[in-house]
Amino acid sequence: MKYVQFNAVEKEISLLGLGVMRLPRLENGKADEKESINLIRYAIDRGINYIDTGYTYHGGDSERIIGKALKDGYRERALIADKLPIWLVEKKEDMQPIIEEQFKRLDVDFIDMYLIHNIVPEVWDNIRNFGVFEHLQKLKEEGRIGHIGFSFHGDYDLFTEVIDTYPWEYCQIQLNYLDKEIQAGLKGLEYARERGIDVIIMEPLKGGRLSDKIPPSVQAIWDRAKAAGICASERTPAEWAFRWVASQPGVSMILSGMSSVRQLDENIALFSQDDISLMSETEYAICDEAADEYNSKIKYQCTSCGYCKPCPQEVEISDVISYLNDWYAFDRIPSTMLEYNEWLDGPASGCIHCGACEEKCPQRLPISDIMTEAEEQFGK
Ligand code: SF4
Ligand code: SF4
Incomplete structure (x- = not known):
């Protein structure tokens, strides 16, 4: 496993982090606690030391499951990242009860990495008006949370405004070879990098869409790259996608929502390779070709500009x-x-x-x- 040094964090962090929004499920749709605990411990035993959760993942079960998984000596071996569900905060007083519940669910007295979850235009005013920064800063000074960051799904302009508003230690954005110009995008990554802010990447596989059920026309592009000797060995579509993200300057670490031991084994093997972050211009061009092919299948050309808002029925x-x-x-x-x-x-x-x-x-x-x-x- 490759390790990286965050500006914000004293210890080295595995380049691949485990996101727990897609834990193994039971037939009734709920997270499979036993399998999930095994999976989290398996990841830590093989070198992953960053576990990312959120208040709403699996209806709150993911926090509880992490709490159990990190018993028996595992707590000291991994950083916990958890997030404030800012869309549930309707007044200043709502914040602390949610945070206390997170401590209780996780059964810890310290959360290493604490993020404001999913900053979008609708919540940005509330964050400033409710004194969220001051509240988190106080928790940090009290030794209850470690490093303060945010996760983001707004557009580039909001991203720069958010970055410039607070001395963030790190942020978390969605990025993959298909989404390089949506949300913060590559431009946002560069903006944060120039300011020395660590950037964690989420959705490197676009929720599995870039790794599973690959359309034949896209698979043909990967096959052609192999036949042309552009990559030395057989690569899965997931490997192409991970390598693209890992090679972007300014990427500090990459989260993946792995839900099986097989995925963990494959990804850990990949993230142990010395050249994981060294993609050539020819390889980038292949990824661009695959992105163009996917984009040609897009039915409705919505640019996410948001001019249609607000919908009186709050349809997103x-x-x-x-x-x-x-x-x-x-x-x-x-x-x-x-x-x-x-x-x-x-x-x-x-x-x-x-x-x-x-x-x-x-x-x-x-x-x-x-x-x-x-x-x-x-x-x-
Ligand atoms: S105004 Fe049209 S293009 Fe813009 S977000 Fe709404 S539906 Fe999409
Ligand atoms: S209710 Fe339907 S038609 Fe009316 S603004 Fe919302 S999405 Fe558009």
Whole structure:
């Protein structure tokens, strides 16, 4: 396993971190506690020392499961990263009870890495108005949390504003070879790097979409690269995606939501290779070709500009469209359905077809019809 030094953290951190939003599940959909504890301990035994969770992952079970997994001497061997679900904070007083619950669920008295979860425009004012920075700083001074950061899904302009507002120690952004220009994107990575802020990458495989059920036209690109000798040995699509992220200047570490021992073994072997962060220009060009091929399958060209907001029914229009596009482009991979149903607060079924959004959409998308289509595909 390769290790990296964070500016913020004294100890070396494994380049690959374990995200626990996709723990093994039972048939009833709940996290399989026994399997999950085994998986977390297996990861730590093989050198992963960064475990990332969140208040809402698996309905709170992921924090509880981590708490149990880190008994028996494992606590000292891994950093815990947990996050404040800022969208649940409606007033200043809401913060501390949530944080206390996290300590209780994790059964620890110290959280090494504490992030404000998912900064988007809707919560940015609240973060400043509710004194979130001051509150976290106080917890840090009291020795209850270690390093303060944020995870992010807004756009580049908001990202730069957030970065410039507080002396962050690190941040967490979504990045993969397909999403290099959405959200903070490569530009955001560079912006943080220039300011000496460590950047953790999430969704390097786009929730498994870049590694599972690969469309034949994309697989043909990977096969051609191998036949042309661009890579020395056989590479899985996941390996291409991980190598692309690991090679970006400014990437401090990479989180992956691994849910099986097989995935862990494959990824740990890859992240132990000396050249994991050394992608050539020719290899980048191959990844660009694959990205173009995926993009040609995108049905609705929503740019996530947000001009259609606000929807009176609080339908998360661009997110719904993004999931629907993924649903078709990635051959109806189950993780798209799972994320839509678990992570989206404003699904398409809330749409009352008032049409208010359509007149504001610069892409002239038939949003009302798209919402009907999404509801038919995803069931809500
Ligand atoms: S048409 Fe649907 S999605 Fe658009 S604003 Fe009206 S309720 Fe919201
Ligand atoms: S206005 Fe149109 S392009 Fe912009 S986010 Fe809304 S649906 Fe997408």
